[in-house]
Amino acid sequence: MSARILIQVSYIVVAMLFILGLRSMASPVTARRGIVWAGVGMVIATLVTFITPEMKNFVLMIAAIVIGGSIAWYLGKVVKMTDMPQMVAVYNGMGGGAAAAIAALEFARGDVHGTMMTVLAVLGALIGSVAFSGSCVAFAKLQGLMNRVWRLPAQNAVNFVMALIAVVLGGMIIYAGSADSFGDPMKFKLMLIAFFIVSLVLGVILTSPIGGADMPVVISLLNAFTGLAVGFEGYVLGNPALIIAGIVVGASGTLLTQLMAKAMNRPITNIIFTPITGEAISSGEGITGSLKEVSALDAAAMMRYAQKVIIIPGYGMAVAGAQHKVWEMTKLLEEEGVEVKFAIHPVAGRMPGHMNVLLAEAGVPYDKIFDLEEINEEFPQADVALVIGANDVVNPSARTDKSSPIYGMPILNADHAQNVIVIKRGRGVGYSGIENALFYGENTRMLYGSAQQAVAQVIANVKSMQG
């Protein structure tokens, strides 16, 4: 009996540690402490669960923890900072899968009773399965394993029909479950299997048509989904730690998703139902002018003799691993008396704040890094806007061209700067497959090459101008 009390008290403490931990993560100063608190909470929760009375299968349990935990720990340690978003997607999918599996197990044991419990078990299973298979697709896309966006004919109709089938099957399970007889056990089993398959397929077809540019929002949404699924299964198991942690994540994840979608000016419904796909657009429509190339020497001179340079880093810079070089160039220019600032679009990188993490890794202090609202008015005073591996976030079509799929998305006004230098790998279109009017601008110069190599050349040329 006392073991049960100890467990319940511990779970409450754990839930508080989680909430306080997340709270601390809201400030850069206390963020590190926050994750440690949450980590302590997780260890307490795990250890205390072992003393739950009447539990069996400990060998299998410990084996699963060791295997799952150590593989994930190792992969998390070795993954590169640029690949973080897909790692988060994977771990998130695993959480969703675990929640769905709990529901499956509880149904298999016949331990789901009453209407409310059945409803939440079914909802948790549906949401968890969608989060699991959806996150796998998100991972495949970000990892580059699934480059082309594919859409079924009448995608939305297919989505709707699949969702409807899932809901009908779920409803049948709830009906059978609340009758408490479960009807014919064989039929019930088949219904459950069909339900899980449909839910998993739903996750895949919902995420497959969504392009890479919208992926951050999708990962965030799936993260919130997993939270909800965990919370619902927590009710099925009567476990307050799962309920509180799951619902807190569900609520904060939903809000975070909204913040991200707002930053892109794309309502969540748009992202899911009318995804940006490059193929749908007749490329370069209404764009006039030509691409004008510039040498690394001229680019270096333009920046060396500028008063003010604003650097706009994008995912391309991060992939090339050029952030250290960019910081080296920044320090060099500052020694020459140039004012250098970094402008970060809310969705630069693959997730909001991802670019800040990457720049922080290179050692750029965060008082040099500015958000869209803070810096956009400064572009007209900048002599040079240096765009490194960014594309859609500086595309002026978003302001002017109503037919553009990114119309209305707030962008960094790089085109308002006196001069624009764009470092770009090649002439192709960007990640979302949209042609960029900025590149054809009158005062835009293109510096072709990988970010790493191009910046290194600029550095060498700036150095040669010293003294």
Next chain:
Amino acid sequence: METIDALYVYIFILAAIAGHEVIARVPVILHTPLMSGSNFVHGVVLVGAMVALGNADPNSPLQLAIGFFAVALGAANAAGGYVVTERMLGMFKTGDKKVSAK
């Protein structure tokens, strides 16, 4: 039974408010670490998976397999989520002089 259900509804509502509050005032630069952090927090599903496996019938291979799957996934969510978040937040050193880490 009904009072217990009502209690759970309170927990749901209060937890939802707490979640909303926690994230309401977060600077954009911490959005990614925070998403990763909340990803770690729902790794507590591990605890639920352990309880579910612990109550599974040792003579049913199906139940054991599902339970094993659930615990392994839950453990991966928790362990991986922690490492990734910790590494990201480790970048935000507040010190003025930074020694470039490895």
